[in-house]
Amino acid sequence: MNTFKPVFTAIALALVSASLAPSVHAGDTLLMQRVQQEQAMNLPKKGMSMAEVERRFGQPTAKLDSRGGGSRKQPVINRWMYPGYIVYFERSHVIHAVLNTPAGNNLNPASPK
Template sequence: MNTFKPVFTAIALAIVSVAVAPAARAGDTLLMQRVQQEKAMSLPQKGMSMADVERRFGAPTSKLDSRGGGSAKQPVINRWMYPGYIVYFERSHVIHTVLNTPAGNNTNPQSPK
């Protein structure tokens, strides 16, 4: 039986943990910066109606196709694009506003995920 294998595995895991830890902290820092940026911006707030959003922020650059609506448990989700952010509505009220980021996580919202 090879007694070096468990020791080698433990050492390898320790090295990987140390290497990944700074990346996790950097990701946390970027997320915190993004949250602070969102708080500083004037964005549509949860609960606002579509009419309120359009009156306060103007017409969106585009209104994307709605999703869902197949049942009461899957309400219609509407998405409006503005320069720099996307507003998500459940039926006709804001549920979330998301900043467009260079990270690539919402650069093509028209494609289903």
């Protein structure tokens, strides 16, 4: 009986699996770092009302023009800018808060895209 065949097969499978595994690209790394940074910060949480956000985090530096609102399936989205991050509201409740970073493509959120 050949005892090297199972070992050789296992090594071959490991090499093939490693070559097929997705690699981490620089963009993926930046996104992971950004998410970790957001999680470590004290940002408004999903579901908070506008009044709660203003009470807890103060006045935003800017309240940007709202978007959407054309139908029930496209509710009004409001955006408030704070130093270093933007808070997005669906109608009057937080749906997300994101950092102002080049990776986020939101350095100038007031400009239409």
